[in-house]
Amino acid sequence: MKKKVPEATGFENEIWAYALRNAIEHGRAVPGKVLPKLFGHGLKKEDVGKVMPELRKIVAKVDIMSDKERADSMNLYSQYLKERPEQENFLPALPGHTSGGKVVLRLAPFPSGALHIGNARTYMLNALYAEAYEGRVLLVMDDTIGSVDKPVDPDAYKLIEDGLKWLKIDYGKKVHYKSSRAKEYYKVAEELIKKGAAYVCHCKAEELRKYRREGVACGHRMLPADVQLLRWKEMFADEPGGSVLRLKTDMQDPNPAFRDRVLFKVSDREHPRTGTKIRVWPTLEMSWAVDDVQLGISHVIRGNDLQMETQTERFIWDLLGWEGPEVMHTGLVKVDISGANVSKSKSRAQVKSGEFSGWDDPRTWSLQSLKRRGIKPEAFRAFVKELGVTKNDVTVPIETLYALNRTLVDKSAKRFSFVIDPKELVVDGAPYWKHVDVPVHPEKDDTRRVMLGKKIYVPGGDWRASKGKTVRLLHLYNVQLPASGAKAVHMGESVEAKMPKIQWVSHHVPVEVVMPDGSHVEGVGEAGLEKLRPGAVVQFERFGFVRFDGVEKGKKRFWFSHK
Ligand SMILES: [Zn+2]
Structure with missing residues (x-):
């Protein structure tokens, strides 16, 4: 049941509601965060000046309220809040956010190449949550040593940042690098060893797998913490594969993969940022367990494929008595x-x-x-x-x-003719027109002027399909196509629904289109393409949307967007 709030003029109730919510979530209310919300309640831009004095006054009052007073008032005013549309429509609420703390998420790409459509989706999802909750996202480069199959690519750092910037994901100015945080990981490793929760294991990979499968502990596991600590120090001089640091979970854990997970490995490979200086590298889950807490992450949103890693992280947090972030898994797309x-x-x-x-x-x-x-x-x-x-x-x-x-x-892309495999025609009996004005866009009145020369070019495929038949040249007139040779015959101008309509160009420029499968489609485009600026997205009629990339070897080169 809604409680009665004293009568108020204008946006007073809404201002109270948003100022209170802002203060509850962020410790204090900020006029700049409250004002934009009022537009959703019908505030007009020209009336901003009128509400601002009242808004500042209310924000000031909210600022000096105690937490309890704010919460009590919120009960009265929450009815005036409009739900955040993002949360309502597509984002389930973040788990464990009832207290309304600051939301800090992280993007943790492994820099082995540019971001592609699949992994960029997870980052975008994190960014959308940060926006919806007025929180932040950090960019944490997951640049541990990787593997032979998946090494760190020095070019990837910039490619990743460029991709995120293109998506307008605001991760602030600072980029965090795992390769700069080795000391932090080592400190936590020592802490785990001292607690008797981790051990240096010299078993070979096959042995390790076998013990794990059988649920049997190896001899290395039993040694006391002070011996482990010495062995951990020795690990820094060990050969790659000679030893690993493992977490003591439970060798009887129902999931064999979770039995004593590996936390650190030795590697001699060169890292693009640190060279060969670092030899003992954390696994990704170890680095996450440390970073997610030390960098103040409040929520981790990750794919379902990382359930086991989440389990490891939580295991480590419990051992160290750390309160880790909430973790939300999402299905992979x-x-x-x-x-x-x-x-x-x-x-x-x-x-x-x-x-x-x-x-x-x-x-x-x-x-x-x-x-x-x-x-x-x-x-x-x-x-x-x-x-x-x-x-x-x-x-x-x-x-x-x-x-x-x-x-x-669609609304802004201009239409142009593009003819693949051009078949040259000379139209007998055609009216002598210097040009024809054709629509720039089917839904707009604007036209573009297409100059007409003696010769007309139609797609070779269309000609072969309709040899000897009468077709309509789009926005022009009807012709009977030749069975062979170049001589077509003018067949009037009346538009007939059943007549096939085909593309044509007269004055033209050579065009090449790069397709999604890497192939190139060549043809000619109408001369009006000369005026395009690189970056322009246009539609080649009956072909699809394309982006003009520039001139390459005398040809106008486009990249195909989609149909
Ligand atoms: Zn062992």
């Missing part, structure tokens, strides 16, 4: 791109070998490639919002992203 490869590690090999033109090659499905194809970051944001947090793994067709992008570009 597999984007269904027929026949395409979206594996970062595979892409890396193809980029390095030169098989792909670079990290923006469309076949990498990296954010760089999407950008170059004319996909808008707003479309990707909407795509992630639409998917939301899923309980189970889902497969989404790439067309979902395309449809969202189409709604963004």
Whole structure:
């Protein structure tokens, strides 16, 4: 039941409501955070000056209230809050956020290449939560040593940052690097060893697997903490694979994979940031267990594939008496791109070998490639919002992203003719027109002037399909196509519904389109393309949306966005 609030004029109740919520969530209320909310309640921009004195007055009152007073008042005023639309529509509430503390999330990419559509989704989801809760996201580069198959790529750092910036994800100015935090990890390792919760194990990988499978502890596990500590120091001079530091979970744990997880390994490989200076590297889950607490993360949103890592982190937090962040798992989203490869590690090999033109090659499905194809970051944001947090793994067709992008570009994209495999025609009996004005966009009155020369070019495929038949040249007139040769015949101008309509150009420029599968489609485009600026997204009629990339070897080069 709603309680009665004293009559108020204007937006007084709403100001109270948002000022209280702001203060409860962030310790104090800020006028700049309260004001924007009022627009959702019908405040007009021109009336901002009128409400500001009242708003400041109420915020000042809220600021000197005690927590208890704020909570009591909130009971009265909460009815005036409009639910945050994001939470209502697509984001389930963050777990454990009833107290209303500051929300700090983290993006933890492993820098082995550019971000692709799949991993960028998780980062976008974190960013959307940060926005919805007026919190922050930190960028924590997961640059431990990786593995032979998945090494740190020095180029990846910038590629990742560029991708996140393109998505307009605000992670602040500071970037955190695991490779700079080794000392922090070692301190925690020693703490665990001293507690008797970790041990140095010299078992070979096969032995380790065997003991784990059988649920049997190895001899190394039993040694006392002071011996472990010595062995841990020796580990820094050990050969790769000679020893690992393992967490004592339970060798009888029902899940064999959780039995005494490895926390640190020795590696001789060179790291792009630290060279060979660091030899003992934490596993990712060990580094997360430390970072998520030490960097003040309040919530971790991660894929269902990391359940075990979450379990390890919690195990470590309990051992150390740390209060770790809330962890929320979400189903993985597999984007269904027929026949395409979206594996970062595979892409890396193809980029390095030169098989792909670079990290923006469309076949990498990296954010760089999407950008170059004319996909808008707003479309990707909407795509992630639409998917939301899923309980189970889902497969989404790439067309979902395309449809969202189409709604963004359709209104503004100018239409042009593009003719593949051009077939030259001379139209007998055609009216002598110097030009024809055709619509710039089917829903707009604007027209573009297309100059007409003696020759007309139609798609070779259309000509072969309709040889000898009468067709309509879009926005122009009807012609009977020749069965062979170049001579077509003018057949009047009346539009007939059943007549096939085909593209044509007269004055033209050579055009090349880079397709998502890496192939190139060549043809000619109308001369008006000369005026385009690089970056422009246009629609080639009957072909699809394309982004003008620039001139390459005398050809106008476009990248295909989608149909
Ligand atoms: Zn052992």
